[in-house]
Amino acid sequence: MPLKNTGTEQLIKDTTKRLIFAEGKLHATTQEIADAAGVNRTSLHYYFRSRDLLIAAVFQEAMHGLSERLNQCMVSAKPFKQKVEFLIEVFLKDMMAFPYQETFMVTEINTLGKQLVGNIDSVPVKSFLSEVQQEMDSGNLKAMPPSQFLMNLFSLLSYPLIMAPLYKQLFQLSDGAFDELITARKTMIMDLIFNSKS
Amino acid sequence: MPLKNTGTEQLIKDTTKRLIFAEGKLHATTQEIADAAGVNRTSLHYYFRSRDLLIAAVFQEAMHGLSERLNQCMVSAKPFKQKVEFLIEVFLKDMMAFPYQETFMVTEINTLGKQLVGNIDSVPVKSFLSEVQQEMDSGNLKAMPPSQFLMNLFSLLSYPLIMAPLYKQLFQLSDGAFDELITARKTMIMDLIFNSKS
DNA sequence: TTTTATTTTAACATTTTTGTTAAACAAAAA
């Protein structure tokens, strides 16, 4: 552990996170990262040993943060509907700040594989899924396997953001107009999920 | 144009398509592709000049095919609901045969950018979107911007497949069990999209 | 102040992958 902590290690991680997850430089080289952080490329190796380990550290940190925030939503004391509403807000906010985080996850989903799911605490997810089941039993939600409900929710939230460049082109939208479209989805998704006839 | 067509060019394209889109070797090197096709690596350059051009050719061919099949659905004479049902079937079938096609698209969405949308014929999409608007006007569909309807449909179809490795882990499912989950989504998506209260 | 541990850097080495050249090969046309 560093006695003389100069903050370089965190600077490198933060810079990598910004480059890859916010600016979309998914294949940023060690040189590009070092330049952006204003340090010598060797420092990356000094602190993280290899490029792969740096990326892994950054990704783990990001996933852990997001996972923690989502878990707070899932286990909060709010009524179910408010809980989902809050979850949508938290998730959308994160995704708009780091638009390429999920894209990166998709590209690395095979290499990271099981390690990825290891970063997700399954307890809050399971508790959330059983709450979904309860809501279905009481007729507040259309009956379906709770896993499908969860996939629906995240599909509707994530996919348009992942495909943003495509949809902007297809619908001929400016960045601002597209952001409005995404923001409008919050209530739309709530509607779609909660107001379906059984 | 080759006088002595030995089929090597198409063999290389088909092998690349299989490696990348079906087997998920998203970063396959020219050597790996050549080996898989059983040809010398130089042949790749002879026919396509560079790796990038090969990939571009393969991707364009794949997108064009899918786009054509989707367009056939969109402009078919069927009633709206059957049309959507057919579209879901065609799309799911394609995605299950080439599970990494869309993942690849996500990763290359920035580099390919506008060129990508160029491969999509906008006429059938526009005609489909106006048909969606009609259905909303007649009260058969919950009112919302047609672009949102389209994004919802493709979100619900695509995202679970893109994230398959994650969901298999998270829900502890075998490949077979996951396939069932996906197959079950067909009717579930129809339900969700058509049976929402206005 | 000297010593010590940590941090940072420059120079070098290696690996990985792509791209090029020129020659060998094969088959149809002259």
Next chain:
DNA sequence: TTTTTGTTTAACAAAAATGTTAAAATAAAA
């Protein structure tokens, strides 16, 4: 058969990226 055209290959070259070593710089501790 020889010529021509197209195809395939081996050997070489170059580029791009990562990883290593050893020395210089820095700041705290003795």
